[in-house]
Amino acid sequence: MTDYTCDTLLTNALLFDGLGGPPTRGGLAIRGDRIAATGDVSDWQANETIDLDGLCLAPGFIDVHTHDDLAVLNDSAMEPKVTQGVTSVIVGNCGISLAPYQNPVELVPPLGLLGTVDDYRFGSFAAYRSAVDAASVAVNVAALAGHGTLRAMTLEDTEKPASEGQIAVMRVLLEEALRAGALGLSTGLAYPVARHAPTEEVVALSRTLAEFPGALYVTHMRDERDRVEEAVGETIAIGRSAGVPVVISHHKCIGRQNYGRSVNTLAMIDKALLQQDIAMDVYPYEASSTVLLPELTRHAERILVIDSAAHPEFNGHELSDVAEKMGCDQEDAARRLAPARGIYFQMSPEDINRIMQHPRTMIGSDGIPGPQAHPRLWGTFPRVLGRYVREDGVLVLEEAIRKMTSLPAQIFGLARRGRLQEGFFADLVAFDAETVLDLADYDKPDRASVGIEHVFVNGVAVLSNGTVTSARGGRFVARGEA
Structure with missing residues (x-):
């Protein structure tokens, strides 16, 4: 009965x-x-x-690209996410994860995006998982192991390639993370902590993923600017060499001189899809946000300063105005404001629309929790539904929902999530x-x-x-x- x-x-x-x-x-x-x-x-x-x-x-919507690693431990309500309809977050993106890293003396950029040296207190991925379980958080939490974190944990000097012995140590740490439930490995090859890692180092680590069915290589690529096609090529080659699925994080083409190049990058991805598994995510904003670094100031139309520890009086100010007041150029101003974050206005709506419409594109907020945040932390998913679907017709509603639900569940291996289905x-x-x-x-x-x-x-x-x-x-x- x-x-x-x-x-x-x-x-x-x-x-x-x-x-x-x-x-x-x-x-x-x-x-x-x-x-x-x-x-x-x-x-x-x-x-x-x-x-x-x-x-x-x-x-429920799955936010595939977050930096909520610490937030899920400290903010059990997760109001910025649940008010968007987000029920699951994936942390550990861009090569930075809270684990495994314990008792650092200082944090190489961009590890400070997640918290302070005291927040890096997990010597194993299993310890971080236990902390999430104990936090009784409102949303589901899935996690990637960050390549930058592995490097910081293992290398005395992250401005050098890892030696064979150091790669072996990182592989052991990565294996522990994967056994403890990590979804895969993330990299942030554009950032100081990892930019000196050659392709061979990443391939060597990624081959560990192949031993764990479904484990992914997820990457903030080495370049999203003038050499974006070269970076896509490197990403495709890493996935092919290691024999693992690839996700390109927050795919974009930065800088006015690079607007429209998504036509080429998506063509490269489509060609590679004939032989290997590739997906990507995108956020619905023309401005990005990350650590404020001098070398990142060159392509943006304008930059807002947020969360400067050295000069909090300039939070919310245009970097160009700060540079003028300091009597220097923007690169030097960025150095003086460090550590800080910035909001960089530097992408074209046409590229965003084109990338969003690709059938292998998911939606991710890339939100960075903090007192002064990019609006994507609170608004990403309703923005897609309200502006990109209802107002502009970039996507139809059912396709937008697919990109937020079943597609990420399938790609990231979140079993029995992402569908309205019995069981x-x-x-x-x-x-x-x-x-x-x-x-x-x-x-x-x-x-x-x-x-x-x-x-x-x-x-x-x-x-x-x-x-x-x-x-x-x-x-x-x-x-x-x-």
Whole structure:
């Protein structure tokens, strides 16, 4: 006899399966942490029934590119994410992860993006996983092991290539991380901590991934500017040589002289896709944000200074104005402001649209938590739904949802997530397609979006009627674990 009882019943919804199919009318039953039924749920009885009154109901959004490594330990509510409909975050991107790294004396850029030397307190990846489990966070957390962190942990001088012995040590550390549930290896080859790592070093480490089915090579490439095609070629070659799937992080073409070159990079990716597995992510903004480095100031149209430790009085100021007040050029001003972060206006809308429309592109915020943030930390997913789907028609709604749900779940090996399907985890978002919109901007980057009404993580309501609850449903999610 079929049991038609459940904990929560969601009725009168427009259901999006996450796979890109057309929506259907119906409801969904939640029992424990799983979806018990979808579609016609008229026979079901529940302890709580929520009439969604025509709202869109989709799998919870997966933010594939975050720097929430520390935030998930210190901010269990994760308001910037749940108010966007995000139910899972992937941390450890751009080659920087909190683990494995313990008791550093100083942090080589960009490791300071995640926190201070005291925050790097995990000698093993397993220790970090245990800390996430103990934190009782609102969202699911999956993690990559950072190549830059491995280098900082192993090398006395990160301005040199790793020796064979040092590579062997890093491989042991990487193997420990993968056994503890890491999704793969990330690199940030454009950054000081890793820019001296030759391709051969990365290939040697990536071959370790091939021993763990589904483990990924995820990269902030060596160059996103004048040599972007060369960097894409290196990335493709690393994946092919190591025999592992590749994800290109926040794919972009920086600098006015490079606008339009995504035509070439995407053609390279399409050709490689005939022989190997490649995907990418993108964020829906023309400005990037990362550590403020002198060499990064050369291609941006303008730069906003944020979070300068040396000169906090210049936070929120244009770097050009700061340089004028200091009586120097922008590169020297960046040196004087360090350590600091910057918001760099340097991409073309046409490239963003073209990359976003590619069938192998996912959505990732690349948000960096902090008191002064890029608006993408709070607004990425509603911005795609409100501006890129409803207003500009860059994507249709069901395809945008696929890029936020089933596609990342499939690529990153998040088992039984990313779909509205019986037996899958009840990670869900209900939103109003007519009103959903990001409100965060560069003046007020911490404003919550509108139109996201309900969010469930593993069946637990973490957002109800647009309000963050005190409930916590998240857990650490390891590669392939259901």
